[in-house]
Amino acid sequence: MTGLQELLLSRIRDVADYPEPGVMFKDITPLLADPEAFTALTDALAGIAKDTGATKVVGLEARGFILGAPVAVRAGLGFIPVRKAGKLPGATLSQAYDLEYGSAEIEIHAEDLAAGDRVLVVDDVLATGGTAEASLQLIRRAGAAVAGVAVLMELGFLPGRARLEPALDGAPLQALLTV
Numbered sequence: 001m002t003g004l005q006e007l008l009l010s011r012i013r014d015v016a017d018y019p020e021p022g023v024m025f026k027d028i029t030p031l032l033a034d035p036e037a038f039t040a041l042t043d044a045l046a047g048i049a050k051d052t053g054a055t056k057v058v059g060l061e062a063r064g065f066i067l068g069a070p071v072a073v074r075a076g077l078g079f080i081p082v083r084k085a086g087k088l089p090g091a092t093l094s095q096a097y098d099l100e101y102g103s104a105e106i107e108i109h110a111e112d113l114a115a116g117d118r119v120l121v122v123d124d125v126l127a128t129g130g131t132a133e134a135s136l137q138l139i140r141r142a143g144a145a146v147a148g149v150a151v152l153m154e155l156g157f158l159p160g161r162a163r164l165e166p167a168l169d170g171a172p173l174q175a176l177l178t179v
């Protein structure tokens, strides 16, 4: 394990049975409260943005906003929010997707992306992969290309990577940690 990985892992808190019994919730608030760890995380994700040749950063509500916005600023790129349905005021594209239980819907402002854009999706956790998969569909429907997906952590005991694979269409999925 690298020094960066040790630092990041040491600032993630496991909360058992949240938000429901049987779930081990990965709480990133201690990491956000530590400026050294938050800066190191931001720099690592901004490095991925540069390496993938991204022209825009998309963050997934809500924790993906906290991580993605400083990454965009650090990398010198624009930031675009993908929001839960009903929160964006302009003309939107919507994508429904299945969760482990039930379904959800996310939206993007259609005008925020254009042909020629290469988008890096940033989020904290890849679990089942449903949210990230839907975001890639939105990006392509908006006419842009996918530069990759970058997350702080991948839950290795869930099949998120396999679910996301077809939607990635060869673009990289990079997780700083696999837990």
Ligand SMILES: O=P(O)(O)OC[C@H]1O[C@H](OP(=O)(O)OP(=O)(O)O)[C@H](O)[C@@H]1O
Pocket: 060, 061, 062, 063, 064, 100, 123, 124, 125, 126, 127, 128, 129, 130, 131, 132, 160
């Ligand atoms: O891979 P998946 O199974 O789709 O799960 C991962 C998503 O779940 C969490 O967000 P959540 O919907 O809990 O929203 P929040 O960021 O607003 O807490 C997390 O921040 C990811 O966006």
Ligand SMILES: Nc1ncnc2[nH]cnc12
Pocket: 023, 024, 025, 026, 027, 125, 127, 128
């Ligand atoms: N176990 C988990 N911890 C934190 N965020 C999550 N999103 C989906 N599953 C999660």
